[in-house]
Amino acid sequence: MNTEYLKDVIDGYPVISKLNVNDLEAGDHTFWFRVGTNALGQWQHLPVMVFKGKEAGKRFVITAGVHGDEYNGILTSHQIxxxxxxxxxxxxxxxVPTINLSGTLNHNRDYISNDPDHSTANLNRFFPGNKEGNEAQRYVFNIWEYLLKPNADLAIDLHTQTSGTVYPLYAFADYRMPDCVKMAKLIGLM
Structure with missing residues (x-):
């Protein structure tokens, strides 16, 4: 799969529908990823930042905003x-600073469907999505298949407490994977 550039430019940044970091020159890149349409049929775009080194190495993905009201992860991803x-x-x-565009725009944890016959959805339960599924499943499928999966050897999905709740700091890591153990040690979890 190659990066697919569309003919649109938003705020000076190119719009893409597929990303393959191997296609990019070394350096910093910003894109809008076309993920789906809203209830009016207008395209929805997710912001994407890519930082690529001159030397080959691991491909790392950071996501936030899977739950639209978890703002700390969104802000942290911008700071990173x-x-x-x-x-x-x-x-x-x-x-990808915000995965759940409709939830973020509506200050809501869940994905808000454009389809009046579907209720809101917790996007975290829909990965990797389904190309033939309901609206939320198709939305997640596009993100997974054309943005995240092709570009990740390692990934961190930033979450935080939902509005009105208090949680302790914790992290989930698959300690069977040496890279996960290394990351956990680097941030003081082990």
């Missing part, structure tokens, strides 16, 4: 993006 500008020398980092 600012800190990485001009600094990635090996491999790549793809940051």
């Amino acid at each position: 993006g600012e800190a990485l500008k001009g600094k990635v020398t090996r491999g790549s980092v793809v940051i």
